[in-house]
Amino acid sequence: MQTLTQSRFRYGNGIRLIDDSGVEYLDAVSGTFNLSLGYNHPHIVEKVQEQVGNLTHMSSSFTEPYVNDVLEKLTEIAPNGIDAGWMRDITGSTANECAVKIAQKYTQSSDIISLYLSHHGQSQFATGISGNAFRRKKFPNSAAANSVHVPAPYCYRCPFNSSGPNCGFQCIEAISDHIEYASSGSVACMIIEPILGNGGNIIPPEGYFERLRKLCDEYSIILIADEVQTGIGRTGYMYASELFNIQPDIITLAKGLGGIGIPVAAVLMQSRLDVLEKHEHSFTSGSNLLSLIAAKSTLEVVSEPGFLDEVKLKGEILRELLHELAPKYKCIGEARGVGLMWGLEIVDSQGAPDVVKANAIIERAFTDQHLILRGSRYGLGNVVKVRPSLTVTTDELVEITERLESVLQSVN
Numbered sequence: 281m282q283t284l285t286q287s288r289f290r291y292g293n294g295i296r297l298i299d300d301s302g303v304e305y306l307d308a309v310s311g312t313f314n315l316s317l318g319y320n321h322p323h324i325v326e327k328v329q330e331q332v333g334n335l336t337h338m339s340s341s342f343t344e345p346y347v348n349d350v351l352e353k354l355t356e357i358a359p360n361g362i363d364a365g366w367m368r369d370i371t372g373s374t375a376n377e378c379a380v381k382i383a384q385k386y387t388q389s390s391d392i393i394s395l396y397l398s399h400h401g402q403s404q405f406a407t408g409i410s411g412n413a414f415r416r417k418k419f420p421n422s423a424a425a426n427s428v429h430v431p432a433p434y435c436y437r438c439p440f441n442s443s444g445p446n447c448g449f450q451c452i453e454a455i456s457d458h459i460e461y462a463s464s465g466s467v468a469c470m471i472i473e474p475i476l477g478n479g480g481n482i483i484p485p486e487g488y489f490e491r492l493r494k495l496c497d498e499y500s501i502i503l504i505a506d507e508v509q510t511g512i513g514r515t516g517y518m519y520a521s522e523l524f525n526i527q528p529d530i531i532t533l534a535k536g537l538g539g540i541g542i543p544v545a546a547v548l549m550q551s552r553l554d555v556l557e558k559h560e561h562s563f564t565s566g567s568n569l570l571s572l573i574a575a576k577s578t579l580e581v582v583s584e585p586g587f588l589d590e591v592k593l594k595g596e597i598l599r600e601l602l603h604e605l606a607p608k609y610k611c612i613g614e615a616r617g618v619g620l621m622w623g624l625e626i627v628d629s630q631g632a633p634d635v636v637k638a639n640a641i642i643e644r645a646f647t648d649q650h651l652i653l654r655g656s657r658y659g660l661g662n663v664v665k666v667r668p669s670l671t672v673t674t675d676e677l678v679e680i681t682e683r684l685e686s687v688l689q690s691v692n
C-alpha cells in the first residue's frame with residue numbers, strides 16, 4: 281500500500297495525479313492550493329513553453345512591460361481604488377513582507393496586527409506575524425518585533441462564547457483594546473486572510489469586515505488582505521475582498537496566480553501606497569518571465585466571460601454535496617466554505633477538535649480511495665479541506681464527495 285510520502289507521481293492531468301504504475305489519484309486540494317487551473321491547463325502550458333524557448337530570465341530592470349501586462353489585468357477589477365502593484369516576489373511570504381514594508385513606510389508607524397490562527401508564510405518574519413506560537417517556538421527570531429495578535433472571528437468556537445447575529449462582535453472590540461493597551465501605540469497595519477485558510481477555513485461572520493474597515497479608518501491603519509489562498513477566483517470572485525466587501529488598501533496574491541503551479545506573487549495597492557524604491561524589496565527570481573507569463577495567461581483564462589460564473593455554480597454544487605454529507609456523520613461538526621474553498625470541522629463526541637480522526641480521514645482517503653485531501657496543521661489541526669482546482673467538473677465534484685463518504689463510513 282502506498283503512503284502519502286512514498287508515492288512518486290509522474291504526470292498531472294486536470295485535477296488528477298498519475299503515479300509510476302499508472303494509478304490515478306483525485307486531487308481535491310489543488311496541489312498546495314496553488315493549482316487554480318489544475319495540473320496541465322493547455323493555455324498556460326503552451327504560453328510558458330513558448331516563453332522558455334524565447335527568454336526565461338532577464339534583469340528586473342527590463343521586465344516592466346511584462347509586469348505591466350499582468351498588473352493592468354489585476355487592477356482592472358480590483359476593489360477600493362486599488363490601481364497599482366508590485367511584482368518582485370515569487371512567494372506569498374515575501375509578498376506579505378512587502379505589504380507590511382509599504383504600510384510601515386507610508387504610515388511611519390511600526391506595529392502589525394494579525395489574527396490568531398492566521399498563516400501569512402514561512403519566512404521568519406511571515407512566521408512571526410502568523411497567529412500560532414507553536415510555529416515560532418524553536419526559532420527565536422521568529423517572534424516578529426511589533427507584531428500583535430488578536431482573536432480570530434472563529435464563530436464555530438467563538439473565543440468569547442457568543443453566537444448568532446447579535447453576538448456584539450467582541451472580536452472587533454478586542455482589536456480596539458489591543459491597539460489601546462497592548463500595541464506600541466504606533467500601528468501601521470492589520471493583515472487578514474478573508475477566509476483563514478490554513479487555520480481551518482474560518483469565515484468571519486457578516487458585518488465583521490465592515491466593522492474592521494471602520495476601525496482601521498478610525499486609527500489610520502492600513503488594511504492588508506492576504507488573498508494568497510482566496511484570490512484568483514477561488515471563491516467565485518476574482519478577489520474574496522469583493523465578495524465580502526472588505527475594502528482593503530493592499531491585496532497580496534500568490535499561489536493561484538501561477539495557474540498550474542508556476543511560482544509568482546503580486547502586491548496590489550492604491551497608488552498613494554506605491555512608496556517603495558526598487559532596491560527596497562526585490563528578489564533575483566521576482567518578476568522572472570516564466571512567472572509573469574504564467575500569471576498573464578492564468579488571468580486570461582480566469583477572466584474569460586462566464587468562467588467565474590461557472591466557479592460560483594460549481595461552488596453551489598459542492599456546498600449542496602457537503603451539506604448533504606455532513607449531517608450523516610457525527611464526526612463532522614460543521615461543513616463551511618464558499619466557492620471552491622471548503623473545510624470539514626472534525627470533532628469528537630464532546631464537540632472538541634479531533635485531530636487524530638482528521639488525520640486518519642486524510643490518510644485513508646489517500647490509501648483507500650486515492651483521494652488527496654489536506655488538513656489544517658497551522659490551525660487546530662482538525663479541519664479537512666476540500667478545494668479542487670477551479671477547472672474541476674461537476675462529475676469530479678460528485679466523485680470527490682463519493683470517495684470522501686466511503687472514507688467517512690470507514691472511520692466514523
Ligand SMILES: Cc1ncc(COP(=O)(O)O)c(C=O)c1O
Pocket residue numbers: 370371372373374376399400401402473477478506507508509534535
Ligand atoms: C494565506 C497565505 N498567505 C501566505 C502564504 C505563504 O505563501 P508562500 O508559501 O508562497 O510563501 C500562504 C501559504 O500557504 C498562505 O496560505
